[in-house]
Amino acid sequence: MADTRHTKVLIIGSGPAGYTAGVYASRAMLEPILVQGMEPGGQLTTTTDVENWPGHSEIQGPDLMINMETHSRAMGTEIISDLITSLDMTKRPFTAQSDSGTVYTADAVILATGARAKWLGLESEEKFKGFGVSACATCDGFFYRGQEIVVIGGGNTAVEEALFLTNFASKVTLIHRRDELRSEKILEDRLMKNEKITPLWFHELVEVVGDENPLGVTAVRAKHVETGEITEIPCKGVFVAIGHAPANELVKDTLETHMGGYVKTAPDSTATSIPGIFAAGDLTDHKYRQAVTSAGMGCMAALEAERFLAELGDGTE
Ligand code: FAD
Ligand code: NAP
Numbered sequence: 001m002a003d004t005r006h007t008k009v010l011i012i013g014s015g016p017a018g019y020t021a022g023v024y025a026s027r028a029m030l031e032p033i034l035v036q037g038m039e040p041g042g043q044l045t046t047t048t049d050v051e052n053w054p055g056h057s058e059i060q061g062p063d064l065m066i067n068m069e070t071h072s073r074a075m076g077t078e079i080i081s082d083l084i085t086s087l088d089m090t091k092r093p094f095t096a097q098s099d100s101g102t103v104y105t106a107d108a109v110i111l112a113t114g115a116r117a118k119w120l121g122l123e124s125e126e127k128f129k130g131f132g133v134s135a136c137a138t139c140d141g142f143f144y145r146g147q148e149i150v151v152i153g154g155g156n157t158a159v160e161e162a163l164f165l166t167n168f169a170s171k172v173t174l175i176h177r178r179d180e181l182r183s184e185k186i187l188e189d190r191l192m193k194n195e196k197i198t199p200l201w202f203h204e205l206v207e208v209v210g211d212e213n214p215l216g217v218t219a220v221r222a223k224h225v226e227t228g229e230i231t232e233i234p235c236k237g238v239f240v241a242i243g244h245a246p247a248n249e250l251v252k253d254t255l256e257t258h259m260g261g262y263v264k265t266a267p268d269s270t271a272t273s274i275p276g277i278f279a280a281g282d283l284t285d286h287k288y289r290q291a292v293t294s295a296g297m298g299c300m301a302a303l304e305a306e307r308f309l310a311e312l313g314d315g316t317e
Helices: 018-028 042-046 061-075 123-128 136-143 158-167 185-193 292-311
Strands: 005-014 033-035 078-080 084-088 095-099 103-111 116-118 148-152 171-175 198-199 203-211 217-222 229-234 237-240 244-246 277-279
Touching: 005 018, 005 042, 005 095, 005 292, 018 033, 018 042, 018 061, 018 103, 018 292, 033 103, 042 061, 084 123, 103 148, 103 292, 123 203, 123 237, 148 158, 148 229, 158 171, 158 185, 158 237, 171 203, 203 229, 203 237, 217 237, 277 292
Parallel strands: 005 033, 005 103, 033 078, 103 277, 148 171, 148 237, 171 198
Antiparallel strands: 084 095, 095 103, 116 244, 203 217, 217 229
């Protein structure tokens, strides 16, 4: 028979939003359970230097997330390595099924499932995923020592990945569809000064080219967005960094979403369209998508869950 665990507050996700919600919910004596998901620590575990987390002029992403986990646990959050596979929000207590078979029931739920990397959707990109095509420079950069690499995108992620990859690669070509980056100016400055990086403006990746046996990338073809002219760039690695989409699979058919799937919350609040379900972090934020804003929303969600439970009385109907 499936193991069933009841909690006043179930937190789904272990990024800055989830762990911060854990700190606040624990300090409100709500004894929260936090389920970590497939990526314990969230997106910051896929990066190196974080330079905009207050209190640290520089800290490694994975270290910051271990600190947050330790802090949340020390305050009393029960942190469980498991994955929520479905969530029934039709009645309280809410019921979450998990990959391990445990069923979690909760009087309130804080959704903090964050965001995941977007892909271009090319057939050749799919074919070479894991064989030269990646969306995580910190995970895979090391495999390209002394090789040529391309990075696709013009945001903070693309620029940071291009800079990071110069630690390994002989040359990095940044392919961007405009001639203007949307990254922070400090990062743009570093990119422009780095002799190993060549930007290729007004181009879009149209095909990843490679060998069949063994499967591996040898080049990419990029098309000029105005003239349509194709340029072939030899490379061994392709890093796609074109943004992130909200990880809304558990709730996209039940909760109100907007702006391409971000969970909609009430103004100045983390309350979703279902009372007792709160959403925090990149899952709901189409605008800022920063660690510090996610943590802030995690705090708000825990405070709002506390108020919701207090109004409910003993937490049951
Ligand atoms: P995430 O960090 O996305 O975490 C989501 C969590 O939900 C994960 O733990 C995942 O396992 C879990 N989850 C998902 N589905 C389930 C499920 N079904 N069941 C259980 N758990 C689930 N921001 C900055 O402020 N500074 C930076 O320097 C910076 N650098 C970045 C570098 C990179 C390469 C990237 C990709 C992002 C960077 N960001 C940075 C943005 C920052 O990482 C995000 O804004 C932040 O991590 C969002 O936090 P979150 O808690 O909402 O979700
Ligand atoms: P982003 O800011 O949304 O940028 C995505 C980039 O990819 C844009 O330059 C966009 O081009 C391009 N792009 C999107 N779709 C494309 C397509 N189909 N083909 C070609 N190019 C495409 O995403 P991000 O860089 O991943 O950043 C996500 C969030 O995380 C942001 O809020 C960012 O600030 C945050 N973050 C912060 C840091 C930091 O603080 N150091 C580091 C990483 C990420 P256009 O510009 O033409 O739209």
